[in-house]
Amino acid sequence: MTPAPSTPVLPHALRIAGVVFAAVLGGVLVLTVAAAAWIGVRGLAAYGHLSDAQTAAALARDSLTDPATAADTVAVIGEDTAQARELTTDPIWRAAEALPWVGPQLAAVSTMTVAVDDVAGQALTPLIEVAGTFDVDALRPQDGRLDLGPFTTIQDAAAASAEELVDATAAVTTIDRDPLLPPVRDAVGDLSALLTETRDGAGAVARATALLPAMLGADGPRTYLLLFQNNAEWRSLGGITGAVAAIHTDDGALSLSAQGSSSDFPRYDDAVLPLDDEVLGIYGTRPGRYIQNVTQVPDFAISGALAQEMWERETGETVDGVIAVDPVALSYLLEATGPVTLPTGDELTAENAVDLLLNEVYFRYEIPAEQDAFFAAAAAAVFQAVADGDGDPAALLSALTRAGDEHRLLLWSAHEEDQSLLADTTLAGGLPVTDDDTARFGVFLNDGTGSKMDYYVTAETTIGWDTCTVDDAGAAQGEATVSVTLTNTAPDAPLPDYITGGGGFGVPVGTARTVGYLYLPEGWELIDAEIDGDVGFGGGTHDGRRVLTFELDLGSGEQASVFVTARTPEPGARTVEAVSTPRIGETTEVVATCPRA
Structure with a gap:
């Protein structure tokens, strides 16, 4: 679930549009006669508005921590991009777009300017309007409970922003680049890449605000099975399942309701769920017979369903979804929460977590049950630190994002609507x-x-x-x-x-x-x-x-x-x-x- 890039897309888009105008005006527009003069004057004026908008965008980036100032600045940006849009979409400009050679250049410029204006006026504006009511610190759990209000507050704005970015990105990426001059073609490519990245980030935010309230029990209690993958013994999606835990959510409250290890699960005589012939031909029945092997097939939808079934067989409880993490992901969380102390007296830190959990523990404990207990204690301590609100919320979000981008945090939901939102993200762990x-x-x-x-x-x-x-x-x-x-x-x-x-x-x-x-x-x-x-x-x-x-x-x-x-x-x-x-x-x-x- 990739976040929006740390550098806003708007300054880059405006800069690219400005370069396009300069290239077109310098090498193309001056070749026409009366219409060219009209287009040239309007193009120069549009270029001025875009330059002003670019300067204002830089100020907006620097003032995002002050929602009131940012809102005023974004309003100024919207005025400039709207003027540039008007100047490059009038009837004469549109008529010139039908001309050979010069027409495609003008059409590309117009399309990009419209896209930039849509991003400024319709994608940014709804988010800025709710920024004044959204406090990142509100994402810090209090007494084991997360306030779900901020998610519902930003939900509609995030969805609207994502939708506008989808349309703006589609408009730019579908420009025919074949007839374009190199500067224009390169500008289209650069803006397309920037918009694509930002579209994906905005989509991730929209999905998160839609998913998290329900997952955290806004519509009723839920339970998720956590698989702790061990990278010291590889499986396709990370490592064997070592420790497991059940996480209960109810109206934002989080609690660890059960813990166990892979040794609590038997070797099943046959796959606990039917596997299709293609999977059987490559992997056999092992992924469906051992909890340690559920992540052997590189499709977490299969892994999640198998783990859910195994947990139900052993406990009688049907979980709402399955989450997988590895020690590297835990080390990222520890960067945000700070060190945690284990029942053994060990201090688990971002620096020692990976080596301690994946290697040193085997030198210390010879009995597998003791190793599993150590893993379970580590997972519980990190979970409790997060649930208690330890650490900076922004740093925690960054840690989770990094883990998701690296395929170290995976999620499968038994709820079809939730799973459909996850399907195209890195969290889904699909093929x-x-x-x-x-x-x-x-x-x-x-x-x-x-x-x-x-x-x-x-x-x-x-x-x-x-x-x-x-x-x-x-x-x-x-x-x-x-x-x-x-x-x-x-x-x-x-x-x-x-x-x-x-x-x-x-x-x-x-x-x-x-x-x-x-x-x-x-x-x-x-x-x-x-x-x-x-x-x-x-x-x-x-x-x-x-x-x-x-x-x-x-x-x-x-x-x-x-x-x-x-x-x-x-x-x-x-x-x-x-x-x-x-x-x-x-x-x-x-x-x-x-x-x-």
């Missing part, structure tokens, strides 16, 4: 989706050792176009290669059996076995696949995506790589991206864009 802008690969890694060796394994993912061409419409066609390089950095010194697996699953002590699932974008064709070592690939198809599976064993200090090349048969997205399993201290996304010739 990689290819759209007009980006073709997405998936690189999902799983432990095959039955141990916690992945604390010592690094996985470097790269992606790049090998060959590509961009057509006049801006669509790309070619071949791209994704590579994954695994390295076992474990020390030669003896490690506890619980970390190495002790050879209990047929893997030599000290060896890290990784099982990988590499997803191609929808519609892409496999060209080549290579892997180090005397091993090969398996595979299948999952929801329209070709999937390659592989298995690698690495001893201490060893390294191996996988290379997969695929081709898009039809012109499509210029950007390729690889989304991978969230790991310790490594990025979850890498991208490459096909350059224009």
Whole structure:
């Protein structure tokens, strides 16, 4: 659920529009006669208004902490952008848009100016109007209860802002760039990118204000199952499920109603819910038989439904949704709340949480039940700090946003309306989706050792176009290669059996076995696949995506790589991206864009 960018889109959009006017006036408009003079005069006047608006926008950015001042400034911005809009949409200007060569330039300028005015006057204004009644500090829980009023107050304004940004973005992104001069074409691209990012952020805010009241019990009590993923033993969406907890919400009040661990769940004889044939062909029944494996399939809608069913079988309680976090996400929260003290006397901090929870605990406790108790205590302490209102609310929102962007915070709702709002966000944890802008690969890694060796394994993912061409419409066609390089950095010194697996699953002590699932974008064709070592690939198809599976064993200090090349048969997205399993201290996304010739 990506937030709006920290730098407002308006100053950038105005600057881009100003550059467009300068380029058009300097290289195009002066070539016409009477109409050109009229258009030129109006263009210069519009440029002046846009420049004034840009200056005012900078002031608005600096005064956002003072809603009254910001509201006055935004009103001035709206007046200037409205004047620029009027100057570039009159009948003579519109008539000139039908001319060859110069017409598309003018039409593009007009479209962008209208979009900028819509952002200033209709997307920003409703948000500014409610800013005076919204206090970020009101998001701080008091006595374990969060006031839901601020969410409902901003709900309508957030929805209206998001809708306007969708329309403004669509208007700019659908401009035909083929006939445009380079400065105009580049300006369209820049503004399109800015508006797209801001549209997504505004949509996230709108979804949050629509979702959170119901999730927090505004319409009646709810219960959510929290899965604590352990990145020291990889699963596609993060790690095995270790500790679990039930979180109860009621009219904004939050409480921890139950806790447990993976050891409380049996090995089921068969999958607790039916799995479709494609999933069974790639993953077998393991995701549906073990709570530790519910995040093995890289689709959290499947994971959530499986975990819900397992919890109901063991407790008789049907939860309203499932949330997953990992220790890295907890470390982000601890940056906001500050250190917490555990029942053991340990101080859990943002700096030590990951190492303590994913490695040091196994040196301290040999009995798995004691390890699970330590995890549960850590999760409970961080939850209580958040529920008690410790830390700065803005910092907490930033921490949650960062965790969501890195796919370390996942959410599935059993309520269809809520799930539909989540579906297109990073929180949903769905399969990689290819759209007009980006073709997405998936690189999902799983432990095959039955141990916690992945604390010592690094996985470097790269992606790049090998060959590509961009057509006049801006669509790309070619071949791209994704590579994954695994390295076992474990020390030669003896490690506890619980970390190495002790050879209990047929893997030599000290060896890290990784099982990988590499997803191609929808519609892409496999060209080549290579892997180090005397091993090969398996595979299948999952929801329209070709999937390659592989298995690698690495001893201490060893390294191996996988290379997969695929081709898009039809012109499509210029950007390729690889989304991978969230790991310790490594990025979850890498991208490459096909350059224009």
